[in-house]
Amino acid sequence: MPFEVIESQVVFRGRVFKVRKDKIRITESRVSHLDVVEHRDSVTIVPLDSDGNLWFVRQYRHPVGGNLLELPAGVIEPEESAEECAYREIREETGMAAGNLREIGSFFLAPGYSTEYMYVFLATELDPDPLDADEDEFISIEKIPVEKALRMAKSGQIQDVKSIGSIFLAQPFLLQFNRA
Numbered sequence: 577m578p579f580e581v582i583e584s585q586v587v588f589r590g591r592v593f594k595v596r597k598d599k600i601r602i603t604e605s606r607v608s609h610l611d612v613v614e615h616r617d618s619v620t621i622v623p624l625d626s627d628g629n630l631w632f633v634r635q636y637r638h639p640v641g642g643n644l645l646e647l648p649a650g651v652i653e654p655e656e657s658a659e660e661c662a663y664r665e666i667r668e669e670t671g672m673a674a675g676n677l678r679e680i681g682s683f684f685l686a687p688g689y690s691t692e693y694m695y696v697f698l699a700t701e702l703d704p705d706p707l708d709a710d711e712d713e714f715i716s717i718e719k720i721p722v723e724k725a726l727r728m729a730k731s732g733q734i735q736d737v738k739s740i741g742s743i744f745l746a747q748p749f750l751l752q753f754n755r756a
Contacts, residue, residue, distance in 0.1 A: 582607065592616075592651065593690075615692035619662045620649040620738045622680070622746040623670060623699040629719040630750075631670050631702070632739070636714060645718065645728075646736040647743070649694075658695040666699050667707040670717055675701025681745040685738060696742045698749050722750045 583599040593615040602608050623631035630647070637644050650665035652658055659677060667673050674697075682695045720728070728734045729743045743750075 579608075611689060613686075613690040613692070615690050616651050616654075617658065617693045617695070618649060618651045618685075619658050619665060619695045619697060620647050620742045621662050621666045621674070621677075621697050621699050622647055622742050622750075623666055623672060623674070623702060624722070624746075624750065625700075625702050625719065627719075628722050630722055630725045630743070631672065632718045632720055632725075633669050633715045634718055635716075644736050645734055645739070647739040649738060659697070662695070662697040662699070664707065667705055669715055670702075671704060671706035672699075672702040673705035674699035675703060678749075680749065681742075683741060694738060696745050698746050726750070 580601040581598055582601055584596055586594050586596045588595040593613050596612050596614060598610045598612055600608055600610060625631065632645050633648055634643050634645050636642070648666050648669035650661060650668070652661040656664070659679070662677055663674065676699070678698045678700075680696050680698050682693065684690070685692045685694055725734075725743060726747065729740045734740055734743070
């Protein structure tokens with residue numbers, strides 16, 4: 577059952593998201609205040625090459641103070657579809673184009689406080705076709721065999737939730753390469 581929004585006010589506007597404070601009625605006599613991050617929808621790509629490797633990016637993430645191993649991902653621009661964004665992002669982040677791109681799932685990233693919805697794509701038939709990377713991204717590429725990537729996701733060696741969730745969504749398509 578949706579709560580009644582009594583009042584909603586944007587309290588911060590940033591480059592990537594905005595934050596609003598919502599005053600909501602939970603019951604007839606109870607009111608609560610919630611902070612909501614409004615974030616555009618996004619994509620994650622699971623790039624699988626013909627040798628059975630998944631292509632990851634390693635990049636510095638300032639909020640966590642370190643480098644994380646992640647699948648390529650990005651925010652959908654206002655004029656783009658999720659599929660167009662996935663085609664663009666894989667080229668920007670890995671330098672590879674996908675000859676075949678298939679949506680395999682989607683999910684909310686953090687529904688307790690964020691509106692961001694993420695679409696997951698399996699990318700195959702990879703061929704070199706780079707686009708310039710975003711100016712604030714410093715990325716290195718790592719190719720990891722499917723079986724090792726699955727172990728890393730299960731063991732906590734991959735700490736990025738969008739990558740973990742996307743790997744497990746892709747697992748039925750990756751089983752032919754899983755020798756673990």
